[in-house]
Amino acid sequence: MIEAKNIHKFYGDLEVLKGVDLTIKKGEIVAIVGPSGAGKTTLLQILGTLDYPTKGKDSKLAISTKNILELKDNELSKFRNQHIGFIFQFHQLLPEFTALENVCIPAFIGNTSKKDAENKASELLNFLGLSSRMHHKPNELSGGEQQRVAVARALINNPDVIFADEPSGNLDSSSAKNLHELFFTLRDKFNQTFVIVTHNQELAEMADRKLEMIDGRISNKIL
Numbered sequence: 001m002i003e004a005k006n007i008h009k010f011y012g013d014l015e016v017l018k019g020v021d022l023t024i025k026k027g028e029i030v031a032i033v034g035p036s037g038a039g040k041t042t043l044l045q046i047l048g049t050l051d052y053p054t055k056g057k058d059s060k061l062a063i064s065t066k067n068i069l070e071l072k073d074n075e076l077s078k079f080r081n082q083h084i085g086f087i088f089q090f091h092q093l094l095p096e097f098t099a100l101e102n103v104c105i106p107a108f109i110g111n112t113s114k115k116d117a118e119n120k121a122s123e124l125l126n127f128l129g130l131s132s133r134m135h136h137k138p139n140e141l142s143g144g145e146q147q148r149v150a151v152a153r154a155l156i157n158n159p160d161v162i163f164a165d166e167p168s169g170n171l172d173s174s175s176a177k178n179l180h181e182l183f184f185t186l187r188d189k190f191n192q193t194f195v196i197v198t199h200n201q202e203l204a205e206m207a208d209r210k211l212e213m214i215d216g217r218i219s220n221k222i223l
Contacts (some may be wrong), residue, residue, distance in 0.1 A: 083156030
């Protein structure tokens with residue numbers, strides 16, 4: 001599903017990632033934990049194709065057998081839209097659009113028709129318990145509702161994998177618990193793969209695997 005080998009990242013002389021090796025299976029929920037500054041978000045952005053690693057002669061990043069490091073920018077953008085979903089700590093919903101419209105955006109980018117996109121978005125919002133909120137704008141939704149809209153947006157194109165960066169970091173404890181349970185419901189229903197960077201120990205302990213990053217590397221210690 002995901003195979004990363006010898007992933008490095010330099011910012012000038014600062015080496016943030018120091019040769020990360022990682023394999024993630026289809027349908028797996030993996031939590032990446034570790035102290036601030038360990039390189040977790042940098043790794044997530046590279047795995048999610050939002051940033052490029054500093055290439056080494058034997059570096060590799062493959063998602064669903066596609067060698068990401070060989071794709072041109074336009075090919076990478078198309079692959080990202082079709083195969084990857086994202087959930088961020090701050091939901092990143094566009095305030096001028098309704099929940100339904102926000103969910104539809106990745107589908108529109110992928111040239112899905114308006115009718116098909118809205119039908120799929122409505123199904124997802126209904127599944128996530130937001131059928132009565134789909135025509136509300138983000139400022140009319142609670143924090144937990146906004147994050148569920150972001151989950152629906154991440155799912156709209158049936159991605160192979162969803163990357164989540166501190167997805168419950170901006171939620172109260174009850175909303176965070178509901179979101180965590182939702183990830184596992186989605187995995188069971190859609191065989192969805194999740195890679196989650198989190199400081200939330202409850203979520204990390206729920207995951208199929210918990211990987212600890214320390215100083216730019218994934219620790220060999222079994223958690």
